[in-house]
Amino acid sequence: DGGITQSPKYLFRKEGQNVTLSCEQNLNHDAMYWYRQDPGQGLRLIYYSQIVNDFQKGDIAEGYSVSREKKESFPLTVTSAQKNPTAFYLCASSKPRRAETYGYTFGSGTRLTVV
Amino acid sequence: DAKTTQPPSMDCAEGRAANLPCNHSTISGNEYVYWYRQIHSQGPQYIIHGLKNNETNEMASLIITEDRKSSTLILPHATLRDTAVYYCIVRVAETGTASKLTFGTGTRLQVTL
Numbered sequence: 001d002g003g004i005t006q007s008p009k010y011l012f013r014k015e016g017q018n019v020t021l022s023c024e025q026n027l028n029h030d031a032m033y034w035y036r037q038d039p040g041q042g043l044r045l046i047y048y049s050q051i052v053n054d055f056q057k058g059d060i061a062e063g064y065s066v067s068r069e070k071k072e073s074f075p076l077t078v079t080s081a082q083k084n085p086t087a088f089y090l091c092a093s094s095k096p097r098r099a100e101t102y103g104y105t106f107g108s109g110t111r112l113t114v115v
Numbered sequence: 116d117a118k119t120t121q122p123p124s125m126d127c128a129e130g131r132a133a134n135l136p137c138n139h140s141t142i143s144g145n146e147y148v149y150w151y152r153q154i155h156s157q158g159p160q161y162i163i164h165g166l167k168n169n170e171t172n173e174m175a176s177l178i179i180t181e182d183r184k185s186s187t188l189i190l191p192h193a194t195l196r197d198t199a200v201y202y203c204i205v206r207v208a209e210t211g212t213a214s215k216l217t218f219g220t221g222t223r224l225q226v227t228l
Contacts, residue, residue, distance in 0.1 A: 004158075033215070042202070043159070043218035058215065090158050092216075103149065103161025104216060111156075 002027045006091050006107035013078075013085075013114050021076045021110045023091035029105070030095055032074035036060060037088040037109075046089075049074055078112065085114045119203045124223040127197075133190040135222050137203030140184045145207050148179060149216070150188045152199040159202065159218070162188065193226045200224070 004025040013019045023032065031050050035043040045058030049068040063082025068074055074093075078085045091107040120138040127133040139148065147166050151159040163170055163177045165186075170177045176189040190197055202221040 035218075040220070042220045043216075045215055045217070048215060088156070092158070103151070103164065104159075106158025106160070108158050109156065 004091055004093055004105055004107035006089075006110050008110060009108065011110055011112045013112065015114055016080045018080060019078050019085075019112065021078070021089055021091075021112070023074045023076065023107060024072055025074075025091075025093045025105070025107075026072060027093055027105060028071075028095070029093035030071070031093060032068070033092040033094075033104075034058075034064075034066065034074070034076045035090040035092065037090060043090060046076065085112060087112060119205055119219060121201075121203050121219065121222045123220065124225070126225050126227060127190075127193045129194055129226055129228055130192055133193040133197065133224055133226070135188040135190075135201050135203075135224065136185065137188070138185045139203070139205045142183050142205050143207075146205050147207070148177065148183075148186050149204040149206065150175070150177065151202045151204065151216075151218075152197075153202065153221070154196075154199045162201075193224075195226050195228070198224060198226045 007022045033048040034046040037043050044060050046064050047055055047058050047066040049055040052068055052071050055066050055068050065077045089110045092104045094104045147164050149164040150162040153159040163172055163175050165177045179186045200221040200223050202218050
């Protein structure tokens with residue numbers, strides 16, 4: 001079955017360390033997104049990418065970096081510059097020309113805890 | 116994108132219809148209404164969307180008022196598995212480009228026995 005895979009589901013890191021969250025999709029979607037969710041809050045957009053080798057900052061990009069070397073993959077690095085990295089991270093994808101019909105597909109998320 | 120307003124929480128008895136309201140009084144003519152839901156600690160799931168006509172699919176119905184300033188998501192026979200946070204989102208459906216969804220805090224629906 002096609003879908004989005006995020007790994008790992010739970011991740012623990014020491015303060016000051018960079019950490020990379022994986023997001024892979026086999027839906028042949030062009031666009032991919034990273035969101036952050038804090039307890040009791042909505043989702044906030046970190047970065048998004050429309051095509052390979054292109055990505056744009058979202059609303060809260062500071063302290064994060066991404067790459068889009070392959071259509072299927074959109075990894076997110078949480079750097080030591082991110083002041084409050086503990087959160088639930090969600091990856092999503094969409095096929096822009098069909099987005100209004102099929103919506104957006106989300107992964108199951110990675111819960112990052114920095115100690 | 117137009118801002119939406121949803122009640123923070125609602126209860127519904129299992130087997131009854133759940134009607135979730137959303138106000139979007141500043142919606143523009145080319146903006147769609149989307150609904151997603153998020154079950155605890157999972158990624159959001161697309162439910163339905165519409166522009167001005169009422170829409171129905173296997174999951175739910177979407178009723179949009181004639182002036183498009185509000186809408187209601189209807190789960191016709193709610194089950195315990197429908198307990199989730201429901202997000203109403205209004206945005207332009209842009210074809211050919213990545214589209215950014217803005218999620219508010221949604222409505223937490225609790226379905227009870």
